[in-house]
Amino acid sequence: MNTPIVNTTFRFVRRMFRQHLPEGFDRFQLDQAVILKNSWVSKGLKRGLEDEALEILALTALLCHVGIIEQLNEHTASSQFIAKCFLEEEGYGKHQIQLLLHALAVANQDCPPISVLEEIINQDKRVEIGDVWP
Numbered sequence: 001m002n003t004p005i006v007n008t009t010f011r012f013v014r015r016m017f018r019q020h021l022p023e024g025f026d027r028f029q030l031d032q033a034v035i036l037k038n039s040w041v042s043k044g045l046k047r048g049l050e051d052e053a054l055e056i057l058a059l060t061a062l063l064c065h066v067g068i069i070e071q072l073n074e075h076t077a078s079s080q081f082i083a084k085c086f087l088e089e090e091g092y093g094k095h096q097i098q099l100l101l102h103a104l105a106v107a108n109q110d111c112p113p114i115s116v117l118e119e120i121i122n123q124d125k126r127v128e129i130g131d132v133w134p
């Protein structure tokens with residue numbers, strides 16, 4: 001799932017990590033985000049999710065840990081604030097932003113899942129080869 005907003009978000013997250021994290025750790029964090037994105041979108045496809053939900057999964061994976069640039073632990077609120085500001089600036093829909101903010105809370109285990117999309121996020125975060133390379 002590489003829509004224009006997903007591609008723009010990837011570049012934004014890469015820039016944030018490069019500017020604010022130590023060399024090496026920035027690449028590790030970005031790699032983990034891409035692995036999550038591929039895994040969650042793959043699982044979403046298998047579950048028959050619509051394109052909007054797949055896009056939310058991809059964006060959530062890319063943005064769920066961006067808050068570590070401000071604080072390493074308990075970074076959900078920072079991730080949500082950064083994501084909201086960025087996506088509003090990009091003209092992303094208000095409804096989609098609200099879905100994404102809740103998905104970020106689920107991704108960081110701050111609240112329980114309430115949709116199929118969030119159940120995918122809430123599953124064990126260990127990624128298996130088949131999830132990334134079908």
